[in-house]
Amino acid sequence: MKHLIGAHVFVEGGVGSAISKADEFGFTAIQIFTRNNNRWASKPLSDKEITEFREKLAKSNVKVVVSHDSYLINLCAIIPENLEKSLAAFKDELDRCEILGIPFMNFHPGSHGGAGEEEGIKKIAESLNIVHQETKDYKVKSMLEATAGQGNAIGYKFEQLAKIIELVEQKERMCVCIDTAHIYAAGYDIKDPKQYKKVMKEFDDIIGLDLLKCIHMNDSKKALGSRVDRHDHIGKGEIGLEGFTNIMNDKRLEKVALILETPKGKEQLEDLENVKTLLSLCK
Secondary structure (H helix, E strand, O other), X not given: OOOEEEEEOOOOOOHHHHHHHHHHHOOOEEEEOOOOOOOOOOOOOOHHHHHHHHHHHHHOOOOEEEEEOOOOOOOOOOOHHHHHHHXXXXXXXXXXXXXXXXXXXXXXXXXOOOOOHHHHHHHHHHHHHHHHHHOOOOOOEEEEEOOOOOOOEXXXXXXXXXXXXXXXXXXXXXXXXXXXXXXXXXXXXXXOHHHHHHHHHHHHHHOOHHHEEEEEEOEEOOOOOOOOOOEEOOXXXXXXXXXXXXXXXXXXXXXXEEEEOOOOOOOOHHHHHHHHHHHHOOO
């Protein structure tokens, strides 16, 4: 199997610097932030940044780029002002992806804030419908990420992700990302080979493997079903090498981007080690 594999890459020297770093590391798939991930406001991308990113990507070995949205965005926020800010920021994220030619914008569904899961799911779909209407002809897809279910987070069950997609009007704009640490903490056993097969069948039956475009490859510091989101290095956590062996040898995932979000220093050398570990599991 030839994998699309890499990590979340820093963009301190501008978005184009991420492509240079990816090529230096031999990554074929990366994730980036296209704006400050902890602020509502962000300055627009300059023409120079856009051109540099597109030109570098065209010459690069990177086949898939995923953008991750700001952590402040909550598409089912119960405070009207926060929902308004979230909608504006979400549209800005899609705008940036479209300008840069990034095909996927990954986001956490949201936290219902006590309104209840059913209400939260409806509100997320409503929010997506509003923003999709404002960005009608965009090619970038909104990528729902499965969560661990910490606090009031929505998206810790495949059924919840499927329900959001069902309520979205422009279904062709939707796709899904599995985070291994999240789904393990949510109670999906991907460690045991038999259970892994069951989990993947369940995903296929409920959502459809054709909608799975990215897997965040993170070991989990917390136990199966803990509902706590804590990432660890590959093989160092509760999922262990067994779980990642299942993924690395699943032929159905050949075209799915495998992207690390494990702890790292500024130089990102840990990412190189984790990719090496993952590739060593291929049979």
